[in-house]
Amino acid sequence: MRVGVLTGGGDCPGLNAVIRGIVRKGVQEYGYDFVGFRDGWRGPLDGDVTRLDIPAVRGILPRGGTILGSSRTNPFQHEGGITRIKENLAKQEVEALVVIGGEDTLGVAARLSDDYGVPCVGVPKTIDNDLSATDYTFGFDTAVGIATEAIDRLHTTAESHMRVLVVEVMGRHTGWIALHSGLAGGANVILIPEQRFDVDQVCAWVTSRFKASYAPIVVVAEGAVPKDGDMVLKDETLDSYGHVRLSGVGEWLAKEIERRTGKEARTTVLGHVQRGGTPSAFDRWLATRFGLHAVDCVRDGDFGTMVALRGTHIVRVPIAEATARLKTVDPALYEEVEVFFG
Amino acid sequence: MRVGVLTGGGDCPGLNAVIRGIVRKGVQEYGYDFVGFRDGWRGPLDGDVTRLDIPAVRGILPRGGTILGSSRTNPFQHEGGITRIKENLAKQEVEALVVIGGEDTLGVAARLSDDYGVPCVGVPKTIDNDLSATDYTFGFDTAVGIATEAIDRLHTTAESHMRVLVVEVMGRHTGWIALHSGLAGGANVILIPEQRFDVDQVCAWVTSRFKASYAPIVVVAEGAVPKDGDMVLKDETLDSYGHVRLSGVGEWLAKEIERRTGKEARTTVLGHVQRGGTPSAFDRWLATRFGLHAVDCVRDGDFGTMVALRGTHIVRVPIAEATARLKTVDPALYEEVEVFFG
Amino acid sequence: MRVGVLTGGGDCPGLNAVIRGIVRKGVQEYGYDFVGFRDGWRGPLDGDVTRLDIPAVRGILPRGGTILGSSRTNPFQHEGGITRIKENLAKQEVEALVVIGGEDTLGVAARLSDDYGVPCVGVPKTIDNDLSATDYTFGFDTAVGIATEAIDRLHTTAESHMRVLVVEVMGRHTGWIALHSGLAGGANVILIPEQRFDVDQVCAWVTSRFKASYAPIVVVAEGAVPKDGDMVLKDETLDSYGHVRLSGVGEWLAKEIERRTGKEARTTVLGHVQRGGTPSAFDRWLATRFGLHAVDCVRDGDFGTMVALRGTHIVRVPIAEATARLKTVDPALYEEVEVFFG
Amino acid sequence: MRVGVLTGGGDCPGLNAVIRGIVRKGVQEYGYDFVGFRDGWRGPLDGDVTRLDIPAVRGILPRGGTILGSSRTNPFQHEGGITRIKENLAKQEVEALVVIGGEDTLGVAARLSDDYGVPCVGVPKTIDNDLSATDYTFGFDTAVGIATEAIDRLHTTAESHMRVLVVEVMGRHTGWIALHSGLAGGANVILIPEQRFDVDQVCAWVTSRFKASYAPIVVVAEGAVPKDGDMVLKDETLDSYGHVRLSGVGEWLAKEIERRTGKEARTTVLGHVQRGGTPSAFDRWLATRFGLHAVDCVRDGDFGTMVALRGTHIVRVPIAEATARLKTVDPALYEEVEVFFG
Missing domain, CATH: 3.40.50.450 (Rossmann fold)
Known part of the structure; x- marks a missing residue:
């Protein structure tokens, strides 16, 4: 045969x-x-x-x-x-x-x-x-491992400096990589496509984090989108799911955080590094x-x-x-993880 | 509270x-x-x-x-x-x-x-x-990852030299670490405590491997024991489970392979490295x-x-x-993996 | 004392x-x-x-x-x-x-x-x-190691897809990290602040690479700047050294390569990951x-x-x-490495 | 040509x-x-x-x-x-x-x-x-990196348990790998072939370490040999340099430390893992x-x-x-590193 x-x-x-x-x-x-x-x-x-x-x-x-x-x-x-x-x-x-x-x-x-x-x-x-x-x-476990290692490295920078560190990870339609790597890396905010995020809430977490200890790390899935009132960027478009698509949500978010909190913010965009290699x-x-x-x-x-x-x-x-249905992050699971935010 | x-x-x-x-x-x-x-x-x-x-x-x-x-x-x-x-x-x-x-x-x-x-x-x-x-x-996934990375590194040595490489991994009573890391690392023989191994069979796999391509990598759980006729070592003792315990089965097996096949064999004993670190x-x-x-x-x-x-x-x-029952490696699963032996 | x-x-x-x-x-x-x-x-x-x-x-x-x-x-x-x-x-x-x-x-x-x-x-x-x-x-060896590992991972993606992969690494005024990680990672183009780059030359290397084997990897130091005729971006400014500064030269270059060659290009921006961690x-x-x-x-x-x-x-x-003098990349060393371009 | x-x-x-x-x-x-x-x-x-x-x-x-x-x-x-x-x-x-x-x-x-x-x-x-x-x-830097990572992992085990951890690394005739990885890994004792070691001195360092903080990590080059009075092992032989060769000095030393200090000691033998891989x-x-x-x-x-x-x-x-002369570890360099012993 x-x-x-x-x-x-x-x-x-x-x-x-x-x-x-x-x-x-x-x-x-x-x-x-x-x-x-x-x-x-x-x-x-x-x-x-x-x-x-x-x-x-x-x-x-x-x-x-x-x-x-x-x-x-x-x-x-x-x-x-x-x-x-x-x-x-x-x-x-x-x-x-x-x-x-x-x-x-x-x-x-x-x-x-x-x-x-x-x-x-x-x-x-x-x-x-x-x-x-x-x-x-x-492939998922590998991607999560690579993103987690990157977040791990950012912690020492966060300890030494007073900067917000934004990490953009893969995930167009679902937040699994963001959720797992964010939790495993000890991120202070995790943003996923399944739930529109509120930039002011993000800034509140960022600000409270600075008070509690050192600088915050924000993990954002590439497909995460802000709530309507937050859409101030010009290059947004609708994707095939009817979602607002921001090109480079990580960069965008870093700039918004800087603008709203007055804190410097830097971005890491892991990109294809997450899907390559052994x-x-x-x-x-x-x-x-x-x-x-x-x-x-x-x-x-x-x-x-x-x-x-x-x-x-x-x-x-x-x-x-x-293949009929996308497995999205269960709101209850996201809520479970929220205990680590801020 | x-x-x-x-x-x-x-x-x-x-x-x-x-x-x-x-x-x-x-x-x-x-x-x-x-x-x-x-x-x-x-x-x-x-x-x-x-x-x-x-x-x-x-x-x-x-x-x-x-x-x-x-x-x-x-x-x-x-x-x-x-x-x-x-x-x-x-x-x-x-x-x-x-x-x-x-x-x-x-x-x-x-x-x-x-x-x-x-x-x-x-x-x-x-x-x-x-x-x-x-x-x-x-802890298990971490241990398997460390053992797999070690096996990965041995492959290039195996390619360049004509030596049998024996890796002893953790696992007193069960072969989970050996099985997962051996499979993930592409080992040519995996020996687990659940099944007494036959040194002659190991040598047969080793010999056939040399013919097919380059040098063999043998992963052995620390608690793996040879069949009765193979117990030629003096320092064996019975452990609390009534199993024959060999101190350093990796070293012992490498010497037996050398003796029976005439091929040089080298040992790596990962020890506590597998249970430490991040x-x-x-x-x-x-x-x-x-x-x-x-x-x-x-x-x-x-x-x-x-x-x-x-x-x-x-x-x-x-x-x-x-806690009543030990989860041992299912013989059917071990058999599934045996397709990669030799 | x-x-x-x-x-x-x-x-x-x-x-x-x-x-x-x-x-x-x-x-x-x-x-x-x-x-x-x-x-x-x-x-x-x-x-x-x-x-x-x-x-x-x-x-x-x-x-x-x-x-x-x-x-x-x-x-x-x-x-x-x-x-x-x-x-x-x-x-x-x-x-x-x-x-x-x-x-x-x-x-x-x-x-x-x-x-x-x-x-x-x-x-x-x-x-x-x-x-x-x-x-x-x-710190330099650590940064080079992290960037090299990222480039390593991109190779398998480059093998499987027909995309240009741009990696932006640290280096405001000098190209040491770009040069060492680019060489160690087997990059196809390396751009450093010491020598203004010609986008058309980059595109020529990219195109020839596609012909020779698989997709090209372009490593660019964050402080690298294009030649005058190539400065089409609006947000350029002069930095304290009088250099033209592009915010996000990696993203910019990816877009230029797409525009000029018609090939898709994706960017990785390692950012602070390079200076954190063990x-x-x-x-x-x-x-x-x-x-x-x-x-x-x-x-x-x-x-x-x-x-x-x-x-x-x-x-x-x-x-x-x-501390009087900056150690820049010797043109002869850059030339030595150019044998691997394209 | x-x-x-x-x-x-x-x-x-x-x-x-x-x-x-x-x-x-x-x-x-x-x-x-x-x-x-x-x-x-x-x-x-x-x-x-x-x-x-x-x-x-x-x-x-x-x-x-x-x-x-x-x-x-x-x-x-x-x-x-x-x-x-x-x-x-x-x-x-x-x-x-x-x-x-x-x-x-x-x-x-x-x-x-x-x-x-x-x-x-x-x-x-x-x-x-x-x-x-x-x-x-x-090749040397790679070997040192692998050995250092192994030692890093042993530290958390050393923190949690009261065991001496012995790591045998490569180095038949010279102690470069032991010295560099031992220093980089924060080992408490480093033994090299260039200087015969005194088991009682090793045990003194081990004992003082237990008092100061947690369990000691001993890095020993495979070619390190004890002083005359310490040669109690049967299987020693002279190598081609006229040195006493112990098969498995790591295992031997662990047993000697156990015997003389009453502390449990465990061994890691990295072997060929140090010379393979990327x-x-x-x-x-x-x-x-x-x-x-x-x-x-x-x-x-x-x-x-x-x-x-x-x-x-x-x-x-x-x-x-x-190729005329072996580069051995300078006694002054070894002494520089001894400040970290014990």
Whole structure:
């Protein structure tokens, strides 16, 4: 049996660990043959394949990125895209596809599997951890670790100087990275996309922090937006969710804090540093196990399903259902963390 | 209301995060007063207390160790120990105790709470992750991360030289650290206490690895023991579980591999490095949330219970039940990982 | 003999290591007594002192920041400032001062020592490594390490995606951090304040890089400025050196690259992360030895001098001379590194 | 012109950075052609070559190990070895050799260059930093960093428990790694091969440390040996330098401390972890510059010379002279550090 593998969407530490898990188990235990499709859905669309055997996955476990390349190509937006995919799979004699990706990439897999008879197994991938069907996605722990280490370093600067330090972390639509790294780093304010923030409240926390001890650290998710009255910036726009989007909310917030409190504020923008480099041990464990279980789904002919983490167990859920809803930060959890603000 | 806090047993990254979580929420939200007892159960036994207020917990989140000190003191082994504890709690006007510790420390809490009317709430602590009531214990992720980073570094040496590299990691009775770090580090052999290992099988994996690519890395838990026929070492003894204990199984195994395969073997013994230093972001998150929920148990008068992790939720379980059974590595999970051996 | 110690100017990993070295050797070997002045020159100006004995320096070696606090206070800008300092030193019975700081802080020490008879010994401190009298200053190695690790992580993202990644690092007037981290991180373009950059040349390197392999990484010092024709940004101003200052040259450059090449570009701004947190082993070694030798200068009555690194030796130089000239990146060294551009 | 490159001796982070520096500059600036010889001197002996062009050195900068492989082969110990080397160089049309290695590997280069007319340029490599001609060798800073991080982590365990922690680090003949990491890590005792240690003195420091604060950390170089009266171990032997060699001095010392002081002692043996993995930023900088300057030596026809670091400059020295003498720790430097003992 020949199985195809592809990775789609944004970069995420652990992608290579999934691929290695799939290939090692598939070849050694089930005698499968593998074909890697390049650059997400572009691969099966263009018939662009690469060798994927045991030597090809040697040494890739600790490496970030993906040896298969990635893209945001959506075959449903290509005239005759589905037909071309089916032809290319047939030409390569591929009988099943393991699709590793986020909402968009897996959404294609769900439709192909459910509506077009292309046997797909999904592996969830989002650095933002915002998929409701799984406790965690790989890459998230790595991103949180990098952001936490940065916040740790800022504490000594905060101790020595009287400056507000603003850290902008990833998270367009959800605040998981901000919440986890902010809590783990001992931030004094954490702002997430799920709840519009009030700049005056932020300034109140900042001011009270200066009184209690040393300088405050403010962690803000890139997708966090201020309340209406606070939108004084010119370059705001609406994003695809209808949210107000600020380009560089970290810089903007730092300037607002300076203006309103009279305290100097400095910004750190971690950017892509959070999604590159070697995965954490947790992410390697999770990604590897996702790979091992995904190939078991193939063996069981259990298509249209996705692997997911529940507690310490890997379970299977329908892809379509799994990608239907964004997992946002529960207000109760945010409130739990607020005890550390100010 | 005044609440006492103590930490018992071995060192574990995250202890301070728990203490901080308890105190921040207890003081700010419930208006509690706290007293820290020094050195585990020795504190209440001797009436040895320390200040535990908001300033006392400032800056301790990223620090390993415990600001309260620790010990393995068991008050049940002290004549009149329980009476002394009750007197000292009364003298300090302490109405509830939060007890952070492993099997032994929590075992005392369970008996005190269930049989002697001392209101205790438990927080589980074991770097070995071997408590059945909770998905994970804090400190474990940090230990796995440190061991994984060490294994990562050995790979380049393994690539350049023709030597077997043996890494001894923590784990007296269970192989969780060995299993997770061995998988995450891409080890070629992982040996755990739950399954006696066959030195000849280890040598076979070692030999096949040399043929397939470069030098093998063998991860061995400190409590792993060879099969009967392999016990050629003089200094073995039986431990309290009736297991054969080898002092320095890593060194012993390296010598056996050299003797049987003719290949040079070198050993790394990480030792206490694995349980010291700053906790990982995951462990800080888990430990902090354990602290926040433990103080909620106090508020609810829910004594004799212990906080535990289930998926992403913090739940409550009876201490007595939680500490009754060791969580060992499931043979099916070990088998899942064996695909990477050799 | 009683000796005063103060730290002035910006934050820098290693300050505490210097203080510890001074106190340990001074107390144990020479029987000195120490007084810490708070917040740089503000301390002696206001007579604000803190205990500085062996217990006070315990455990501070690995900690960033400074236990003495810091400021940019210049006593020469205070009416009667020098008289007040001399009075406060007399009141505290302080017979010598060890002054740890950069150009400004040490400049005060030089004048006090040379012109006003206040016996000062200097320890150089600048994260930017731009002091001509010493091979390296402590803090620099830590900053380079942090920036290099960030660049390392960006490589996997660069491999997987077709984006230009711009990293803005510290360096107002000199490009040492940019040059060292850019070289160590394998950057494809490095821009420093010493040489105005040509955006079209940057875009040519970026474009050629895309052809040769994967996406380019551009490291830019915060003080780097484009050539005249490239100054299209509105918020430029002249800094105190007469240079054109762009607020956020990283963001600006990313936008220019996007505009001119049509490639997406993303920015990382490390900011204060580079000067916080635990010092590297190299910086701890250097800072500790600076401290040990500074107290030897006091013992020898060698005032008006500063400790400096030459090769592996600690030497003494006149403070006034040492702070007279900025150590900029030698054009020949920059040229040496240019072989890796594009 | 065609140039050969080889790496010999033990593993060392930075080898790949040297190779990359040589090839990038040689190809791009001088138009040279390169041939890599495999596994040190075995390569030219057996005519075993590998491609060494720009694509071959892409991405190797941050990787430990050496893409050329290594060995301890000495052609002078092979019948007709030199003739075979000259024939193989002629066959490959190699007109110059860049030899990266330690004392032994470079010793061969010196003789080949000086006595047999084989044009060699040397690049010094020893993780132990024990070469007198250069301020530092690459790999050393990485090893010190790894050992320091391990010692850092032990401090929190030392704070919480009453145990002596012994850390065995690399250093057969010299104590540079022990001295630098011990100082940077804040160890309480540092033992080096250059000075026989007195176990009673060690125990006195250990005991006084327990009184002053928390548990002591003892750093011991693997080649450190006790004074005569202390040699109670059975498995000691003389090494090739006539020193008493203890297998596992760390374990031995821990047991002796336990026996003499009654305190529990635990050992960490870092082993090969210290010489694997990604090089530090400092080592990448140094190694890259060594590579750039080595190829300049080739261009200048400056054979029989070796590149070396003096301050911040790369200089050239005769190989033969450079490898003649071991750089041991100066007793005055050791005494400087002793202020931190106990």
